[in-house]
Amino acid sequence: QVQLQESGxxxxxxxxxxxxxxxxxxxxxxxxSYYWSWIRQPPGKGLEWIGYVYYSGSTNYNPSLKSxxxxxxxxxxxxxxxxxxxxxxxxTAVYYCARVGPVPYMDVWGKGTTVTVSS
Amino acid sequence: xIQLTQSxxxxxxxxxDRVTITCRASxxxxxxxxxxxQKPGKxxxxxxxxxxxxxxxxxxxFSGSGSGTDFTLTISSLQPEDFATYYCxxxxxxxxxxxxxxxxxxx
Numbered sequence: 748q749v750q751l752q753e754s755g756x757x758x759x760x761x762x763x764x765x766x767x768x769x770x771x772x773x774x775x776x777x778x779x780s781y782y783w784s785w786i787r788q789p790p791g792k793g794l795e796w797i798g799y800v801y802y803s804g805s806t807n808y809n810p811s812l813k814s815x816x817x818x819x820x821x822x823x824x825x826x827x828x829x830x831x832x833x834x835x836x837x838x839t840a841v842y843y844c845a846r847v848g849p850v851p852y853m854d855v856w857g858k859g860t861t862v863t864v865s866s
Numbered sequence: 867x868i869q870l871t872q873s874x875x876x877x878x879x880x881x882x883d884r885v886t887i888t889c890r891a892s893x894x895x896x897x898x899x900x901x902x903x904q905k906p907g908k909x910x911x912x913x914x915x916x917x918x919x920x921x922x923x924x925x926x927x928f929s930g931s932g933s934g935t936d937f938t939l940t941i942s943s944l945q946p947e948d949f950a951t952y953y954c955x956x957x958x959x960x961x962x963x964x965x966x967x968x969x970x971x972x973x
Binding site for chain 1: 915
């Protein structure tokens with residue numbers, strides 16, 4: 748049974764870079780069958796897709812965040828990561844990692860981690 | 867980006883009721899739609915994919931239908947554990963987008 752777990756700082760200062768890691772257990776980020784994605788949810792609001800990374804290293808980002816986002820994979824640690832630069836209070840959210848199938852819906856989710864942007 | 871509009875935004879219903887939630891896409895997306903259930907403080911859970919395919923382990927009281935621009939999620943007989951927020955998501959084209967959510971509350 749595949750499980751995903753997000754980790755990283757819960758507090759980030761404005762203008763700095765938010766960095767999160769998702770550790771995959773029970774499955775492999777090297778699998779060519781899946782993409783590995785990040786989604787976020789601001790407090791009291793809906794879901795926003797951030798982007799994904801494929802085992803080959805190819806990526807796809809939401810244009811609304813593309814200039815600030817980097818998603819990468821680490822097959823040796825069976826992890827994938829999110830970096831979001833120049834954060835503001837608008838980036839305060841619960842950040843989820845998720846597995847995405849060949850047809851891009853999210854069938855396995857991490858529990859989520861709350862990131863607050865504040866000085 | 868394709869916009870998804872859910873209606874209603876919130877809904878009050880009783881245990882045993884039949885409930886329908888609608889998701890309308892700003893352009894045709896074939897059957898490339900999924901539905902998720904989210905409970906407070908929890909991650910979303912996949913219910914339906916490809917507009918009408920039930921995810922493994924999801925009770926059969928949940929069903930989805932539609933294609934093109936208009937989709938529905940139906941719960942045939944509400945159970946206490948079904949009170950949650952429901953989101954539709956399109957995967958016809960990038961960026962992946964979600965509806966704004968429908969909050970289902972106990973009457």
